[in-house]
Amino acid sequence: MITSDLHTHTSFSSDSDQPMEGAVLAMIGRGLKTVCFTEHMDMDYPGGEFLLDTPAYRTELVRLRDKYSGRIEILFGVELGLMDYLAPRLRDYLSEWDFDFVIGSSHLVGGIDPYEPEYFSANGDYNGILRYFESILANIKVFDDFDVYGHLDYVVRYSTAKSYCPADYRELLDEILKTLISMGKGVELNTAGLKYGLGWAHPHPDVLRRYRELGGEIITVGSDGHKAEHYAWEFERAADILRAAGFEYYTLFRNRKPEMIKI
DSSP states (O other), X not given: OOOEEEEEOOTTSTTOOOOHHHHHHHXXXXXXXXXXXXXEEOTTOGGGTTOOOHHHHHHHHHHHHHHTTTTOEEEEEEEEEOXXXXXXXXXXXXXXXXXXXXXXXXXOBTTBOTTSHHHHHHHHHHHHHHHHHHHHHHHHTTOOOOSEEOSTTGGGGGSSXXXXXXXXXXXXXXXXXXXXXXXXXXXXXXXXXXXXXXXXXXXXXXXXHHHHHTTOOOEEEEOOBOSGGGTTTTHHHXXXXXXXXXXXXXXXXXXTEEEEEEO
């Protein structure tokens, strides 16, 4: 059983109204030993919705860490929305905070979130997915101050078909995975893909296996939950998914340092 959820959101993220204390209690109820809150910080998101009030977030996290000490470990994390031109600003931001864990994610392509219907209306399924992967590669070529890349094929959640064949993007995905491995960065198993009805957790099992084949070792597990009932989503399946891809361990980060945990 996986007992650490390293991708969670509360009302400090603009797309959640879940109070953090309720989140902590829900995770204790699910038997988790460790949670890392990874609130959204997406600079230049249209409308500014995902700008994180980091001081307020940090204050509440420390309060709850002290209050629930001995019942659950609470780690301080962030999910950065990456775009290549933001690299200097993101580095400055991270230098100000003592995060345990940083997820780098792609939420915008050309200023549009694939969540928005117009993204696939304009691009179609194949090119919409292709452009998303191209943006990941552009991001990691200029920015490396993250620990894992989040929900590597997030874009497919919102495609018309809600399915894709990773082999169609094999060369590009291989370049992304090889680059991450060479940088000492990991990927995450994000169980929200199951919640969204994709039939698999992000990334697609073929991508997960390929990451392992290429020598990838760092892999965290996160629900990407935004409300109490979604934390540790289908974690009972996570260990089997990892084993099927060739992993014997998953990864936990404290103070930006990875620790391998036997499955």
